[in-house]
Amino acid sequence: MYYKAAEKMGIKEKLGILTDAAKYDVACTSSGVDRRGDGTGMGNTEAGGICHSFSADGRCISLLKILFTNECIYDCKYCINRKSNDVPRASFTPDEVCELTMGFYKRNYIEGLFLSSGILYHPDFTMELIFQTIYKLRREYRFQGYIHVKAIPGADPMLIQKTGFLADRMSVNLELPTAESLRRLAPNKHRKNILAPMRQIQNGILENKNELVLYKKAPYFVPAGQSTQMIVGATPENDYQLMMVAESLYQKFGLKRVFYSAFVNVNEDKELPALPGGPPLLREHRLYQADWLLRYYGFQASELLSEERPNFNVLLDPKADWALRHLELFPVEVNRADYQQLLRVPGVGVKSAQRIIRARRNGSLRFEDLKKIGVVLKRALYFITCSGKMMYHTKIEEDYITRNLLSVKEKLPFDKDGVTYRQLSLFDDVNFQMQQDG
Amino acid sequence: MVVGMEEKYLICEDSLEGVFTGIYEAYAMKGDHGHMHIQIGEEENFRLFAVYIKVTPDDVKAAKVAATINRRLGAEVYLDLCRALAAEDGEKGEAVYKTVVRGLRMKEGSRVMGALADDFVHKVFELSRRTRNEVHHWKEFLRFQELENGILYSKIGPRNNVVTFLAPHFSDRLPLFDFMIYDEKRGIFVVHPKKREWYLVTDKDFDEREIGRYAEKEMEYQELFTFFCHKIAIKERKNLKLQRNMLPLRFQEYMVEFGQ
Numbered sequence: 001m002y003y004k005a006a007e008k009m010g011i012k013e014k015l016g017i018l019t020d021a022a023k024y025d026v027a028c029t030s031s032g033v034d035r036r037g038d039g040t041g042m043g044n045t046e047a048g049g050i051c052h053s054f055s056a057d058g059r060c061i062s063l064l065k066i067l068f069t070n071e072c073i074y075d076c077k078y079c080i081n082r083k084s085n086d087v088p089r090a091s092f093t094p095d096e097v098c099e100l101t102m103g104f105y106k107r108n109y110i111e112g113l114f115l116s117s118g119i120l121y122h123p124d125f126t127m128e129l130i131f132q133t134i135y136k137l138r139r140e141y142r143f144q145g146y147i148h149v150k151a152i153p154g155a156d157p158m159l160i161q162k163t164g165f166l167a168d169r170m171s172v173n174l175e176l177p178t179a180e181s182l183r184r185l186a187p188n189k190h191r192k193n194i195l196a197p198m199r200q201i202q203n204g205i206l207e208n209k210n211e212l213v214l215y216k217k218a219p220y221f222v223p224a225g226q227s228t229q230m231i232v233g234a235t236p237e238n239d240y241q242l243m244m245v246a247e248s249l250y251q252k253f254g255l256k257r258v259f260y261s262a263f264v265n266v267n268e269d270k271e272l273p274a275l276p277g278g279p280p281l282l283r284e285h286r287l288y289q290a291d292w293l294l295r296y297y298g299f300q301a302s303e304l305l306s307e308e309r310p311n312f313n314v315l316l317d318p319k320a321d322w323a324l325r326h327l328e329l330f331p332v333e334v335n336r337a338d339y340q341q342l343l344r345v346p347g348v349g350v351k352s353a354q355r356i357i358r359a360r361r362n363g364s365l366r367f368e369d370l371k372k373i374g375v376v377l378k379r380a381l382y383f384i385t386c387s388g389k390m391m392y393h394t395k396i397e398e399d400y401i402t403r404n405l406l407s408v409k410e411k412l413p414f415d416k417d418g419v420t421y422r423q424l425s426l427f428d429d430v431n432f433q434m435q436q437d438g
Numbered sequence: 439m440v441v442g443m444e445e446k447y448l449i450c451e452d453s454l455e456g457v458f459t460g461i462y463e464a465y466a467m468k469g470d471h472g473h474m475h476i477q478i479g480e481e482e483n484f485r486l487f488a489v490y491i492k493v494t495p496d497d498v499k500a501a502k503v504a505a506t507i508n509r510r511l512g513a514e515v516y517l518d519l520c521r522a523l524a525a526e527d528g529e530k531g532e533a534v535y536k537t538v539v540r541g542l543r544m545k546e547g548s549r550v551m552g553a554l555a556d557d558f559v560h561k562v563f564e565l566s567r568r569t570r571n572e573v574h575h576w577k578e579f580l581r582f583q584e585l586e587n588g589i590l591y592s593k594i595g596p597r598n599n600v601v602t603f604l605a606p607h608f609s610d611r612l613p614l615f616d617f618m619i620y621d622e623k624r625g626i627f628v629v630h631p632k633k634r635e636w637y638l639v640t641d642k643d644f645d646e647r648e649i650g651r652y653a654e655k656e657m658e659y660q661e662l663f664t665f666f667c668h669k670i671a672i673k674e675r676k677n678l679k680l681q682r683n684m685l686p687l688r689f690q691e692y693m694v695e696f697g698q
Contacts, residue, residue, distance in 0.1 A: 011662070013664060015662060015665060016665060016667070019669035020669050022670075033440050036610055037611055037613055039613045039633075040613075042611065042612060042614065042615075043611055044611050046442065046577075049573075050577055052578050052579070053578075053579070053693065055681065056668075056671040057671045057672050057673075057680075058675055058678075058679075058680025059670075059671070060666060060674075061670060103440045103659050103662075106584075106612060106615065107588060108580055108581070108582050108592075108608075109695075157526045165669055184447075238595070260674075278674055279674055281675070283566055358549070358554075359553065359554045359555060362555065362556075363555060365555065366555075369554065369555040372555070375574075411681075414677055
């Protein structure tokens with residue numbers, strides 16, 4: 001089996017090219033599976049995942065996120081690695097990937113490996129290389145840390161199946177929310193080729209769960225579940241369409257996570273929008289907030305948005321926005337409301353709602369107790385009562401509350417105009433600035 | 439004020455053993471817990487009309503208290519109390535003592551940590567969370583460097599006493615490696631010999647200067663990882679403020695990719 005990997009290029013140069021090529025993939029989580037080491041190798045996993053560093057864009061570094069190769073037979077218009085781009089190309093060998101993973105892991109730089117790839121020759125050929133690599137890593141190097149790999153659309157289902165028994169998480173990128181957009185920007189990819197492996201992995205996970213009930217020693221198939229990602233802002237879909245797609249992925253494909261990736265325009269292509277304000281970070285942020293509401297707060301996408309109101313409020317987070325449109329449901333009595341009602345109060349999160357339920361068994365709660373519990377009172381106070389009383393004498397009126405909520409500055413991970421934070425201060429670490437060559 | 443109800447202060451050593459022995463003595467006195475207090479370390483401002491009793495740590499007494507807590511309040515509460523006692527805080531002894539008293543009075547002691555409206559319970563909750571968060575941070579940010587003799591060596595400067603919580607985590611991950619974690623603020627080393635159980639030594643028994651030279655490959659790996667961190671960042675999303683929020687500077691000084 002020959003490919004260009006063996007050509008003379010140092011490991012550092014390869015790492016540079018193949019990291020650069022992988023960085024637009026968002027998922028870097030190492031969560032979803034708790035596994036102790038068996039004492040014969042190296043590594044374990046923690047259910048909550050562990051970040052090991054943060055890059056200069058503030059994103060978490062948890063996994064060694066690399067492409068196996070950035071050679072690609074496809075020509076997706078948004079992708080830096082598209083066939084028609086003149087960029088330096090490189091490929092790893094399976095041993096190089098294993099050595100890097102082991103060397104980084106034992107120094108506690110990473111939780112594991114995230115291996116993706118451009119399509120070299122054919123989807124089967126590429127999937128086979130990915131399989132060989134993680135087979136080696138698991139069986140020869142005895143690596144028991146986290147492994148996330150891509151399932152390559154169009155690859156032989158047998159290869160995907162074999163890979164799933166070695167990986168913790170698998171993902172197939174939906175890339176774009178609609179078949180139409182995919183046709184326009186990724187002419188070599190087809191919606192059904194993307195959904196087929198997704199369905200296969202979903203079924204594999206289900207079957208595996210049944211097997212595990214019967215035989216405790218059955219091998220695990222993708223135990224940390226499946227994820228996907230969509231690019232936001234490269235095509236004209238609105239937030240409502242995106243959320244409906246995400247919701248059906250959770251409900252119909254049993255996905256663990258859907259990731260949203262603010263579009264970064266790396267190619268000059270007439271099909272792509274110009275984004276003078278930079279990547280749409282605020283929009284991406286709102287989508288993640290809403291995604292959280294779907295997964296942990298019992299919201300439906302249709303409660304948050306509609307055909308008539310298809311985009312999220314720029315000024316308010318989706319939960320506050322929802323609450324303001326449903327003032328008839330408030331205020332709720334903290335000492336009596338059920339868990340689902342508490343979750344819908346702005347300023348009350350999953351943890352504080354659980355703590356309220358536990359704490360009120362020992363007597364009724366006052367506002368100062370809620371503060372200790374971690375409720376953000378300056379947001380919650382318009383929506384709750386403690387033993388029948390509101391915290392202050394406040395009007396329950398949309399304009400009034402909106403004004404007050406807006407005066408409490410929302411904590412955003414970037415400046416409020418959605419542009420990233422660019423100013424340097426004296427305290428910036430000079431050793432960790434972005435390299436000019438990117 | 440009831441005559442004869444003077445406040446009693448039990449002065450305990452700053453350790454799990456010290457405070458648990460204090461709790462044992464407090465119960466042994468059969469007084470009113472409302473007038474008994476546990477204080478860690480030496481008292482600077484002695485109060486009038488108060489009695490100070492120095493408690494010498496005793497592992498048999500401490501073990502009895504630990505067993506009672508585990509049996510009556512459950513392993514989870516026990517762990518919360520241990521974490522609270524690992525925190526750097528002057529009032530942790532009193533908070534743990536009063537939380538134990540409250541828990542033992544409850545029908546279902548395992549629910550004591552839910553009583554967050556109680557100031558002592560809340561204090562234990564806060565301290566336990568503080569330790570747990572820091573333990574998690576060091577699981578994330580601690581770095582090992584490979585020495586010439588193959589030992590993986592890590593130096594950390596934690597605010598709370600976290601090494602005993604880190605040791606099991608890394609022992610499970612790196613069973614086939616000799617490794618050491620040095621808490622330079624407290625002068626404690628975790629030592630893990632490969633395929634064996636970990637143990638603690640203090641810097642009285644071991645001099646940090648005995649740490650040998652780095653392995654030849656070590657600098658190469660540091661360079662590769664630093665390079666990886668540069669390359670993985672998206673320049674259009676540059677956000678150093680967010681980076682610093684997620685990764686406070688006090689950790690960065692121990693991390694190879696920040697140039698130590």
